[in-house]
Amino acid sequence: MTSSVGPGPGRRRGRRPGGTDTRGQLLDAARVEFAEWGYEKATVRKIAERAGVDAAMVNHWFGGKEALFTASLDIPVDPTEILATILPGDPEHLGERVVEMFLTVWDATGGGPLAAMVHSIASHEEAARMMREFIVNVLVGRIVEAVAPDQHDLRAGLCGSQVFGMGMVRYVLKLEPMASADHATLVAAVAPTIQRYLTAPLTT
Amino acid sequence: MTSSVGPGPGRRRGRRPGGTDTRGQLLDAARVEFAEWGYEKATVRKIAERAGVDAAMVNHWFGGKEALFTASLDIPVDPTEILATILPGDPEHLGERVVEMFLTVWDATGGGPLAAMVHSIASHEEAARMMREFIVNVLVGRIVEAVAPDQHDLRAGLCGSQVFGMGMVRYVLKLEPMASADHATLVAAVAPTIQRYLTAPLTT
DNA sequence: GTCTATACAACGATAGAC
DNA sequence: GTCTATCGTTGTATAGAC
Numbered sequence: 001m002t003s004s005v006g007p008g009p010g011r012r013r014g015r016r017p018g019g020t021d022t023r024g025q026l027l028d029a030a031r032v033e034f035a036e037w038g039y040e041k042a043t044v045r046k047i048a049e050r051a052g053v054d055a056a057m058v059n060h061w062f063g064g065k066e067a068l069f070t071a072s073l074d075i076p077v078d079p080t081e082i083l084a085t086i087l088p089g090d091p092e093h094l095g096e097r098v099v100e101m102f103l104t105v106w107d108a109t110g111g112g113p114l115a116a117m118v119h120s121i122a123s124h125e126e127a128a129r130m131m132r133e134f135i136v137n138v139l140v141g142r143i144v145e146a147v148a149p150d151q152h153d154l155r156a157g158l159c160g161s162q163v164f165g166m167g168m169v170r171y172v173l174k175l176e177p178m179a180s181a182d183h184a185t186l187v188a189a190v191a192p193t194i195q196r197y198l199t200a201p202l203t204t
Numbered sequence: 205m206t207s208s209v210g211p212g213p214g215r216r217r218g219r220r221p222g223g224t225d226t227r228g229q230l231l232d233a234a235r236v237e238f239a240e241w242g243y244e245k246a247t248v249r250k251i252a253e254r255a256g257v258d259a260a261m262v263n264h265w266f267g268g269k270e271a272l273f274t275a276s277l278d279i280p281v282d283p284t285e286i287l288a289t290i291l292p293g294d295p296e297h298l299g300e301r302v303v304e305m306f307l308t309v310w311d312a313t314g315g316g317p318l319a320a321m322v323h324s325i326a327s328h329e330e331a332a333r334m335m336r337e338f339i340v341n342v343l344v345g346r347i348v349e350a351v352a353p354d355q356h357d358l359r360a361g362l363c364g365s366q367v368f369g370m371g372m373v374r375y376v377l378k379l380e381p382m383a384s385a386d387h388a389t390l391v392a393a394v395a396p397t398i399q400r401y402l403t404a405p406l407t408t
Numbered sequence: 409g410t411c412t413a414t415a416c417a418a419c420g421a422t423a424g425a426c
Numbered sequence: 427g428t429c430t431a432t433c434g435t436t437g438t439a440t441a442g443a444c
Binding site for chain 2: 118119121122123128131132135136153154157158160161162163164165166168169170172173174175176177178181185188189190192193196197202203
């Protein structure tokens with residue numbers, strides 16, 4: 001599109017005229033592309049093209065494809081930061097750290113975002129796919145790969161099912177005593193399950 | 205609304221004129237009453253009164269308050285029948301029977317009703333309460349009472365969280381490999397969790 | 409001049425075609 | 427096995443804002 005105007009002395013470089021919301025345009029473009037293609041098949045280049053900016057802007061504004069994906073999902077926490085918090089340490093007690101972390105994050109938000117997320121998942125096939133890919137590619141996948149000996153995908157799904165179910169019962173269904181239980185009680189009850197899904201043999 | 209027409213000669217007895225949908229009216233009335241009062245505080249008499257029929261109709265059409273409740277929730281299976289199927293037998297393997305049963309039921313319906321249920325739970329506070337009471341009073345409560353040594357409510361919540369989470373991941377989120385796994389694989393993975401929630405000590 | 413947002417080029421990795 | 431295309435990412439130069 002720079003054919004007629006583009007002068008001879010090299011292509012246009014450097015900062016574009018002010019006023020453009022590159023970050024916002026990238027977010028909008030990312031939502032469209034991720035929704036249409038899914039996480040893996042969507043490309044940073046295509047998203048940048050749709051946004052009308054250079055692909056390097058994804059790195060500059062978000063740090064990478066994964067961070068752009070999570071940002072486009074409006075998830076209020078930074079998965080990378082959380083992973084950095086819970087991954088280091090004794091793998092034998094990783095289950096406890098996982099459960100404790102989710103409880104802390106969800107307690108802070110009161111479960112509203114969780115309910116909204118569940119709502120959109122149950123409503124739109126597209127939201128289910130994006131959430132599915134978020135779990136696989138970003139959140140649980142990393143934890144599983146760090147400690148699980150095999151069957152990474154199955155273990156990730158099992159961990160996700162228990163954590164997600166716990167969140168639903170505690171924050172959305174508000175079923176007592178889990179809704180009011182302190183963290184220690186829930187960690188003691190649920191963490192061994194997560195730990196087993198992460199590291200124990202799963203075959204019959 | 206029968207004021208002007210209604211005659212005087214004693215109360216009307218015996219079979220009413222045909223054409224009225226007593227069962228459907230009871231269902232509608234039950235949904236309103238259960239939603240407003242909750243399972244325990246709602247009364248069969250009040251439901252029948254709202255439906256404009258005799259309380260005996262609840263027993264005639266549904267078999268009791270609990271069955272009317274489950275019918276009003278549009279749950280496609282009969283909890284009593286299911287409980288009768290899985291409760292007898294070795295308590296040490298009850299977890300396996302529970303997981304196998306849920307998989308069989310949900311496989312038959314393909315997860316559509318589960319998604320619809322989740323949708324309404326996440327949307328309406330009222331639906332969450334009804335589901336909560338369904339779990340406590342009808343479904344998991346019976347199982348827990350049959351085998352759990354203590355902390356019945358906590359154990360019921362934990363079992364519910366894992367079963368519900370498994371259903372979400374398999375049928376709504378459709379996360380592989382859990383979405384396509386056979387029953388044996390999922391039972392081997394999840395049943396020990398249920399078994400532990402049912403019978404093992406839960407304290408630290 | 410300094411800082412920042414941007415464009416362009418190139419690198420290593422990977423998947424598919426032949 | 428090799429070749430090619432494409433991906434995500436990184437480095438660097440440049441233009442505009444302050």
